[in-house]
Amino acid sequence: xxxxxxxxxxxxxxxxxxxxxxxxxxxxxxxxxxxxxxxxxxxxxxxxxxxxxxxxxxxxxxxxxxxxxxxxxxxxxxxxxxxxxxxxxxxxxxxxxxxxxxxxxxxxxxxxxxxxxxxxxxxxxxxxxxxxxxxxxxxxxxxxxxxxxxxxxxxxxxxxxxxxxxxxxxxxxxxxxxxxxxxxxxxxxxxxxxxxxxxxxxxxxxxxxxxxxxxxxxxxxxxxxxxxxxxxxxxxxxxxxxxxxxxxxxxxxxxxxxx
Amino acid sequence: xxxxxxxxxxxxxxxxxxxxxxxxxxxxxxxxxxxxxxxxxxxxxxxxxxxxxxxxxxxxxxxxxxxxxxxxxxxxxxxxxxxxxxxxxxxxxxxxxxxxxxxxxxxxxxxxxxxxxxxxxxxxxxxxxxxxxxxxxxxxxxxxxxxxxxxxxxxxxxxxxxxxxxxxxxxxxxxxxxxxxxxxxxxxxxxxxxxxxxxxxxxxxxxxxxxxxxxxxxxxxxxxxxxxxxxxxxxxxxxxxxxxxxxxxxxxxxxxxxxxxxxxxxxxxxxxxxxxxxxxxxxxxxxxxxxxxxxxxxxxxxxxxxxxxxxxxxxxxxxxxxxxxxxxxxxxxxxxxxxxxxxxxxxxxxxxxxxxxxxxxxxxxxxx
Numbered sequence: 001x002x003x004x005x006x007x008x009x010x011x012x013x014x015x016x017x018x019x020x021x022x023x024x025x026x027x028x029x030x031x032x033x034x035x036x037x038x039x040x041x042x043x044x045x046x047x048x049x050x051x052x053x054x055x056x057x058x059x060x061x062x063x064x065x066x067x068x069x070x071x072x073x074x075x076x077x078x079x080x081x082x083x084x085x086x087x088x089x090x091x092x093x094x095x096x097x098x099x100x101x102x103x104x105x106x107x108x109x110x111x112x113x114x115x116x117x118x119x120x121x122x123x124x125x126x127x128x129x130x131x132x133x134x135x136x137x138x139x140x141x142x143x144x145x146x147x148x149x150x151x152x153x154x155x156x157x158x159x160x161x162x163x164x165x166x167x168x169x170x171x172x173x174x175x176x177x178x179x180x181x182x183x184x185x186x187x188x189x190x191x192x193x194x195x196x197x198x199x200x201x202x203x204x205x206x207x208x209x210x211x212x213x214x215x216x217x218x219x220x221x222x223x224x225x226x227x228x229x230x231x232x233x234x235x236x237x238x239x240x241x242x243x244x245x246x247x248x249x250x251x252x253x254x255x256x257x258x259x
Numbered sequence: 260x261x262x263x264x265x266x267x268x269x270x271x272x273x274x275x276x277x278x279x280x281x282x283x284x285x286x287x288x289x290x291x292x293x294x295x296x297x298x299x300x301x302x303x304x305x306x307x308x309x310x311x312x313x314x315x316x317x318x319x320x321x322x323x324x325x326x327x328x329x330x331x332x333x334x335x336x337x338x339x340x341x342x343x344x345x346x347x348x349x350x351x352x353x354x355x356x357x358x359x360x361x362x363x364x365x366x367x368x369x370x371x372x373x374x375x376x377x378x379x380x381x382x383x384x385x386x387x388x389x390x391x392x393x394x395x396x397x398x399x400x401x402x403x404x405x406x407x408x409x410x411x412x413x414x415x416x417x418x419x420x421x422x423x424x425x426x427x428x429x430x431x432x433x434x435x436x437x438x439x440x441x442x443x444x445x446x447x448x449x450x451x452x453x454x455x456x457x458x459x460x461x462x463x464x465x466x467x468x469x470x471x472x473x474x475x476x477x478x479x480x481x482x483x484x485x486x487x488x489x490x491x492x493x494x495x496x497x498x499x500x501x502x503x504x505x506x507x508x509x510x511x512x513x514x515x516x517x518x519x520x521x522x523x524x525x526x527x528x529x530x531x532x533x534x535x536x537x538x539x540x541x542x543x544x545x546x547x548x549x550x551x552x553x554x555x556x557x558x559x560x561x562x563x564x565x566x567x568x569x570x571x572x573x574x575x576x577x578x579x580x581x582x583x584x585x586x587x588x589x590x591x592x593x594x595x596x597x598x599x600x601x602x603x604x605x606x607x608x609x610x611x612x613x614x615x616x617x618x619x620x621x622x623x624x625x626x627x
Contacts, residue, residue, distance in 0.1 A: 129390070131391025131392075131393065131394055132439075133393050134443070141437070142397060142438055143414055144411075147397075148388075149394075149398045150398050234520075237520070
């Protein structure tokens with residue numbers, strides 16, 4: 001028996017493509033356009049440079065960053081009338097060490113004027129809870145080292161570095177994940193357009209520029225002092241608290257370009 | 260004495276049929292050794308298979324590739340430890356060590372579990388943290404205390420090896436060896452490690468050789484009365500997580516609570532199967548008991564109280580553990596020895612491959 005993944009995937013792709021092609025509204029001529037996202041990771045007002053930028057929390061504590069990665073998924077666009085478009089199968093791994101990952105494109109967004117966007121920071125439970133590795137394609141591949149091998153599931157956000165405001169300095173490790181109660185760390189971010197509109201129309205690829213402020217992992221509804229922080233390594237109450245922080249304040253929309 | 264459990268021989272189960280097909284396909288291939296004939300039907304005394312074999316169709320070339328991977332120490336960070344280093348066939352794929360020995364002399368925090376009947380598992384590891392058979396291999400591969408190899412590095416090693424490239428391509432088609440190919444090939448080997456032919460199995464299935472002595476039968480009756488609440492079904496585990504009274508507190512290894520983060524799970528560990536238990540010493544998640552008599556002595560008079568102690572180890576009169584006389588323990592031991600299954604321990608298909616060249620698939624199966 002010699003089945004092959006490319007063939008198999010091809011067979012799967014055809015009906016999927018047909019299905020999504022038929023899932024339009026009554027208007028079968030509806031136009032769609034890709035929307036490009038860019039992400040700029042920052043520490044406060046500075047662009048984040050790995051191993052050099054000093055990030056300062058609201059409490060004045062400082063840290064540097066050696067690794068900063070997170071998943072953005074389940075991207076959803078909202079129109080002013082409240083209707084939404086949920087982009088299917090959108091999983092993007094943003095990795096500060098990999099410049100190409102700081103730009104990604106959501107294909108085939110229906111034309112229209114959108115007034116908001118939301119996304120999961122992490123991977124939905126339905127997806128990350130699967131047990132067949134063939135379902136983890138592209139950015140979800142476990143070889144990306146964003147997966148807990150001892151506690152099956154993706155790491156949603158990984159921040160590693162050094163806390164420099166303590167004496168002596170100490171390692172900083174935040175591996176946030178977990179998709180079951182009571183430690184479900186899947187959170188939704190919905191950065192405001194501040195009244196601006198994202199216009200999707202034929203022959204244009206609008207661009208949504210996001211900024212992600214790394215200090216907001218600790219600053220937010222659950223203010224977390226670094227002096228006593230011992231790290232987050234597993235699904236836990238602390239991981240949920242940090243996830244609530246970055247859901248609330250890490251992301252903002254910097255610019256929307258019609259292109 | 261309770262009547263021995265007798266499960267009527269029932270027809271083939273779909274899942275088992277696929278596993279059996281592996282044996283049939285294997286025996287048809289040109290191989291340098293003779294393998295035992297596939298059983299005429301599945302283990303009728305087993306529950307329904309859990310592993311979704313349909314997504315990893317048994318195939319002889321893939322099984323042999325998985326076997327090669329299982330015994331390849333190059334998959335560890337320093338090239339010294341393979342899956343088979345800790346999972347040795349003659350010991351029902353355990354290693355005789357209290358704690359597993361990884362690269363550079365490092366010790367895992369846990370005892371090496373036996374590998375058998377994995378297709379019937381719903382979760383893996385002593386704490387159940389791993390949720391699928393194909394995902395399971397990632398845990399020892401990447402653990403710093405075990406093989407210490409990031410998955411991306413393991414894949415890079417495979418992709419740099421022309422022989423692996425050729426063998427993977429023959430099965431999965433051209434292109435780089437990727438995560439699912441690697442894990443599915445390994446799972447073809449590990450899922451084939453079935454133990455269902457101990458003397459006890461033959462006894463319950465009324466097969467030739469299925470004779471138990473009088474003490475063994477008394478041991479079986481005692482087992483059903485005192486042990487089968489946890490070591491349930493003919494898999495000899497109900498796959499639950501239980502605190503069997505090893506300690507008062509669990510500061511070093513909280514077991515299931517490490518995964519669930521629930522205090523109610525502190526000190527709970529997966530109920531292990533008792534198949535081939537005579538060969539899997541030492542015992543418990545940390546290998547603290549060297550012998551089976553020590554294990555039985557623990558249940559008879561060593562159980563320690565804690566908030567999460569399993570209710571089955573609290574007797575109505577308030578005593579802890581399982582009341583067992585010396586003679587009853589002897590009879591239980593006699594029964595436990597009937598669970599040894601030489602068809603798993605000596606099957607040449609499960610042994611380390613003799614050489615890489617011998618295991619190359621027939622030319623006919625190469626190419627799209």
